[in-house]
Every structure is written in C-alpha cells, then in structure tokens.
Amino acid sequence: MGIVHSQANLHSHRNVLCQIKGKPNLIILTEIKLKKGELLQRSGEFNSKIYHVKSGLLRSYSIDKNGKENIFMFAPEGWVIADTTSPDTPTVLFIDAIETSTVVALPKDLEREKKNIAALTKRLNVLQNRILMLISTHAIERYEHFVSMYPNIVQRVPQRMIASYLGVTPETLSAAKSKHFAKSK
Numbered sequence: 001m002g003i004v005h006s007q008a009n010l011h012s013h014r015n016v017l018c019q020i021k022g023k024p025n026l027i028i029l030t031e032i033k034l035k036k037g038e039l040l041q042r043s044g045e046f047n048s049k050i051y052h053v054k055s056g057l058l059r060s061y062s063i064d065k066n067g068k069e070n071i072f073m074f075a076p077e078g079w080v081i082a083d084t085t086s087p088d089t090p091t092v093l094f095i096d097a098i099e100t101s102t103v104v105a106l107p108k109d110l111e112r113e114k115k116n117i118a119a120l121t122k123r124l125n126v127l128q129n130r131i132l133m134l135i136s137t138h139a140i141e142r143y144e145h146f147v148s149m150y151p152n153i154v155q156r157v158p159q160r161m162i163a164s165y166l167g168v169t170p171e172t173l174s175a176a177k178s179k180h181f182a183k184s185k
Contacts, residue, residue, distance in 0.1 A: 040097065043091055043093060050107075052079075052103060053076065054077065055102045061096075098158075139173065
C-alpha cells in the first residue's frame, strides 16, 4: 500500500491518497489538539474515527451504573485508541485526554485495518493479556505488568486511574506498590 501525501493542508486537515485493492482512495486526516481533561468521544455517540496519538496521553473508559469509571486502556504517544464498535453502532467508551495531546483522526476502514495485521495483533494481544491478568492474578502482579507495559506513563497518570485500570481500589494499589518497591530493593 503506497501512501502519497498531497500538498493540500487546510487548517488541520491533510489529504492522503492511498491505494486499497489497487484502487486510489482519498483519505482526509484531521489533526485534533486536546486540552487536559477534554473529551474526544462520549459513550453513545456514533463515531467512525480511529485516533493515532502524536503527543500526550489519552485513556478510554466506561462508566458503570453506579458512576464508577472503569479504564479500558491508556494510549501514550505512538499508540492508537478507538472504540471497536462499527461506525453505525453507538460507542461504548468515553475517550479523553489525561494530558494536553495531539491526535490524528483517521476514518474507520475495515479493509485498511485488515492490512495492518501487526498493529491489530499487538492490540489484541495486549487486551487478551489484560483480561487474563484481571481474572487470574494478584494486585502486585497486575501492577508489575502495568509498569512493564507502560513504563513511560507511570508517573504521568494519577494513581486513581491506575487503580481503575488494574481493577483495584486506590488503597489496594498503594499496598501493591509498597510490595513492589520492597521487592525491588
């Protein structure tokens, strides 16, 4: 798949010509700048975008019937974040910026995504491992895995969000961190 960048750059839009199945397709990429705490997507919206994080840090999460946030994933620089629902189905996840961020919005295109098997496989592997850890490991093991998976964001994410991601209370996270640091010495 060859990508040729055009010279058109209107505000924060960029036209990209690529070939899918030998046919040229014009894709409009939109660069979006987000302030810390700004919502990119609300649950229940119809969204046909995938977001590539150029800078900053995002998270996706759901809110249960009791108002508790359940963090699904973090997306630092170079990662992709999206709700996996089809474009004609309401989204399940909220996506917001933990830090001031810049993302590039790409249209959800299943044909293009199928061609990017390596990235898709990596994302599925991360999610599969996370689910298995949530159902079969102790908090200390989950925390150690989080540190190895996201070494560059541990200091950038509030502890309550890390606890939510790990499926534990902030108090349990604090105890797990104490054990982790005691083990490291």
